[in-house]
Every structure is written in C-alpha cells, then in structure tokens.
Amino acid sequence: MDIKMIPPEDYCQVHQLRDYCFPNKYIGARREDFQYWIEHSITLGAYDGQKVVGQLLILPLNITVHGKSYAMGGIGFVATYPEYRQQGIIKKLMTAALLKMRENGQSVSVLAPFSVSFYRHFGWELFFEKLHYSIPKMLFPNFGKQLDVIKRMSFECRDNGLYRDIKDFHNLQALTRNGGMLRNNAWWQRIERRMPDSHLAAYFNSDNVAGYIRYTIYNEIFEIHDFIAEDLLAEQAIWRFVSSHAASVTSIKGITSSDHHFGFHFKEPQFKREVVQDVMIRIVDVLSFMQQYSWQEMQEPLYVRIEDSFCAWNEHIFKINKDGNVSIVETNSIPAMHMLALPINLFSAMMIGYLSVSEAVEYAHKQLTQELIERWQLAIPTEKPAFYEYF
Missing domain, CATH: 3.40.630.30 (Gcn5-related N-acetyltransferase (GNAT))
Incomplete structure (x- = not known):
C-alpha cells in the first residue's frame, strides 16, 4: 500500500471516496468548498495500484493557546473503502500525517473524532466540553x-x-x-x-x-x-x-x-x-510547541519526559528554564521525583488548559510529589479552552 500526496488528476477519486464513506453526498457549493480544501490542504492518499482506497486531509489552520497563535493541522475527511479496512491503512495515513505536519511547522493538530478511543491511540485527546x-x-x-x-x-x-x-x-x-x-x-x-x-x-x-x-x-x-x-x-x-x-x-x-x-x-x-465532547487535540512537535508557549511563574527549571509511540522526535526529556527557554536533555540521570512524565495525549490536554496537572498525573497513573505538581501548575496558564470550528 503506497501512501503519498494525491495529485490533481486523482482529485475526482477523493470526491468519490468521501461521498461513499460519509452519509451525505456533496453537491453544489459544498462540493466546491470541498474541492477548494482538497487543493489547499495536504491531501494524503493510500493507493492500491492506481486506485485511492484511503485518504485524509490536513487543513492549514491555526489555534490560539494561552495568547499565542499556533500553526495547526486540522485533520478531516478520514476514510477508507469498507473492503480495505482492518489492513492498517488509517494507521499509515495518520503516521504520515504527523510527519507532514511537523515538516510544515504545524506543531498542533485538532480533529473531530468518529471514535475517541481510536484517535486517543494515536495521541489525540479531548480538550473541550461543548454545551x-x-x-x-x-x-x-x-x-x-x-x-x-x-x-x-x-x-x-x-x-x-x-x-x-x-x-x-x-x-x-x-x-x-x-x-x-x-x-x-x-x-x-x-x-x-x-x-x-x-x-x-x-x-x-x-x-x-x-x-x-x-x-x-x-x-x-x-x-x-x-x-x-x-x-x-x-x-x-x-x-x-x-x-x-x-x-x-x-x-x-x-x-x-x-x-x-x-x-x-x-x-x-x-x-x-x-x-x-467532539473535538480532540494533539501536540505534534513538543519542542516547537513549548518554545512558543506562554509560560507563567517558575522559580527553578522544570523537566518533563514525553511518551509518544508515533512521533519519535517527541520521546525526550525536556528542560524548561526559568526564562522559558526549552531544550532537550540527553540524560536519564534526573531523579524521577524531579520530573513530570506523561503520554502525549494527556500532556496535550494539560498544556492547553483542559486538564490540571494533578488530573493529568492521576489519569496517567503516575507518581509525583505535591510540591512538583504545584510548581508545574504555577507555570501553566489556567484558562479553559473553547474551540467551536468544525472541519
């Protein structure tokens, strides 16, 4: 199965796959809109020979996180034909999408899940409760x-x-x-x-x-x-x-x-x-994200170890200095009691303000001193996120 950018001559196949896999066929203005985003997004396809059998779009969008605007990849129109499911096609597409977003400087990604557990597996997490x-x-x-x-x-x-x-x-x-x-x-x-x-x-x-x-x-x-x-x-x-x-x-x-x-x-x-709860978020590039982050009060450096099985570039120990400068620490000599350790999905929900530090630690089944939890909580803005867009 070949995963690659879909060229213009195959855009008609993107429409066919979308119309087959989603409940309503696009016509008129909606079809024109979908065509626009096919042309202006990163449109990835899974090919069986010359046939597009799986696809996703990465829309070039943005999101404000605690006062800073981040380049964001909006994942949408994820689909495969029924006869090609259970073959790992979506996994290959999602893995390729994460790499593409990092290459394009999109350090954050948002999507609307058809299954929370499915996308949580790839590192996305719920971050907004819509009323x-x-x-x-x-x-x-x-x-x-x-x-x-x-x-x-x-x-x-x-x-x-x-x-x-x-x-x-x-x-x-x-x-x-x-x-x-x-x-x-x-x-x-x-x-x-x-x-x-x-x-x-x-x-x-x-x-x-x-x-x-x-x-x-x-x-x-x-x-x-x-x-x-x-x-x-x-x-x-x-x-x-x-x-x-x-x-x-x-x-x-x-x-x-x-x-x-x-x-x-x-x-x-x-x-x-x-x-x-119908939107999920993921930090694609932890170093880039934290270098832009609006850090608050810090009396001494903080350390965090990220667990991310789909983005090897995130699996490091990161040091955040008092001035907000972030770097990768190439050592495992830091005692566990001085370091926060989280999987990427919970780290993402925490950094955008949806989860508190203590909640993220609890859901990750980690042990952390109350003093360190409080130091992290002082460093992170507390405003809850609200995201109303749909794609």
Whole structure:
C-alpha cells in the first residue's frame, strides 16, 4: 500500500471516496468548498495500484493557546473503502500525517473524532466540553428595553463594511480566547458555502463592534452558530436582539462552553442543556510547541519526559528554564521525583488548559510529589479552552 500526496488528476477519486464513506453526498457549493480544501490542504492518499482506497486531509489552520497563535493541522475527511479496512491503512495515513505536519511547522493538530478511543491511540485527546442549549419561548432572556445599536446583514445581502468589521472583531477576540481560531477569508468563504442562509448581527459601542452573532432561522428555530461578545453589556444587548424575534420563532438553539456560567444572569435559566465532547487535540512537535508557549511563574527549571509511540522526535526529556527557554536533555540521570512524565495525549490536554496537572498525573497513573505538581501548575496558564470550528 503506497501512501503519498494525491495529485490533481486523482482529485475526482477523493470526491468519490468521501461521498461513499460519509452519509451525505456533496453537491453544489459544498462540493466546491470541498474541492477548494482538497487543493489547499495536504491531501494524503493510500493507493492500491492506481486506485485511492484511503485518504485524509490536513487543513492549514491555526489555534490560539494561552495568547499565542499556533500553526495547526486540522485533520478531516478520514476514510477508507469498507473492503480495505482492518489492513492498517488509517494507521499509515495518520503516521504520515504527523510527519507532514511537523515538516510544515504545524506543531498542533485538532480533529473531530468518529471514535475517541481510536484517535486517543494515536495521541489525540479531548480538550473541550461543548454545551448545546435549547431555550423555549417562555424562557427567552429578558434584559429589559433599551435602544441598542445593532447592524445586521446576510450572506445573500452583504454589507461589505459591516462584514469587514465583524471579521476583524472575530480575530481580535480569537487572539484573547484560549482555543480560538483566526479566520481568514478562505474560512469565511467556507462558512458561507456551507451555510449560505446565515445572517450576521453586530452590536456597536462607540462606533466599534463590541459583539456579534451569526445565526439562521428555520422552522421557527433561531439557531446561533457564533456568539462573541467582549463584555457582559455587549452580551446582554445581543440577547435583547435575539429575543426581539419572539413573535416569529418558538425556540433559541446554540452552543457555548460548559465552563461558561451560561444563563446564570437570565431571569429563568432552567432550560435544556446537553454537553458534547467532539473535538480532540494533539501536540505534534513538543519542542516547537513549548518554545512558543506562554509560560507563567517558575522559580527553578522544570523537566518533563514525553511518551509518544508515533512521533519519535517527541520521546525526550525536556528542560524548561526559568526564562522559558526549552531544550532537550540527553540524560536519564534526573531523579524521577524531579520530573513530570506523561503520554502525549494527556500532556496535550494539560498544556492547553483542559486538564490540571494533578488530573493529568492521576489519569496517567503516575507518581509525583505535591510540591512538583504545584510548581508545574504555577507555570501553566489556567484558562479553559473553547474551540467551536468544525472541519
């Protein structure tokens, strides 16, 4: 089985494999969008002769980790034909993908798993608890009457100036939110192709965007796909706008983070909520990742040994100096009591802020002194990540 980059003359086979293995066939704008990402991603294929029998795409994206934007490989459209399964094809594709991402400087990878245990085996780990909510009309948020400055547009009837302001606001906020993703024009075009009926509404404070939502209205359901506000006043103004649709919609649906005290300031916050875990993260290149990391308080150097059976370049002992400089230590003379040792999946979840140090150590079935746990916890920012993009 040959694993290689799929050339343009075989792109039609990528479409065929995707359409066969996924529940809905892409047509129209969605097919155009998929074609764009085939052309602009690292598109790997497993070949049986001239036939593409397995594939995955590595989308060139980014993720903000504690204030730093990292090049990120978004793994998507992983598939093999049924008659070729159980032959290790996906393992070969994933191994090749990790090497490609490292070569391209993508030190982090994110994917949406069809099986958590399957991708955990390759070093990815859950890192975000997404809260789906549904608010019936009788419980719509009520923040009183106030004349807010709201400007609205849709993809079908675009206001180019407003659209530019919203996109700029989104990226400014993404840089300040752990787990945020900067959206370039290509990503906004993807959203438009996949959800052409979207509306966007922005709240303005002193002539500047202070919050926005992207939403659709179908079958009397007001569904929110983006909701970003810079403060509580902006959030309340947007909720006033949403609730103003009460005459034409019967429920509000959306997603937020389970770590956010969602609905706490609503008069009636007792509505349906469901927590979903559908994204996983992996550090591809530990040295590169930690060299860029926003280290916090350190009184003395820290040491960590990484266990990573799929990325030999990560299987080292790393030293983090008080100034944040990170290097590989070529010795095993460091006493275990002075060193953190973790598998790559738990290390990844810990470094992005999803797991505390003590939780990562416990799940890894390791022994570590309380003093060292506390030193590591002081060195790592504590903000929980929130990642809402889908690919």
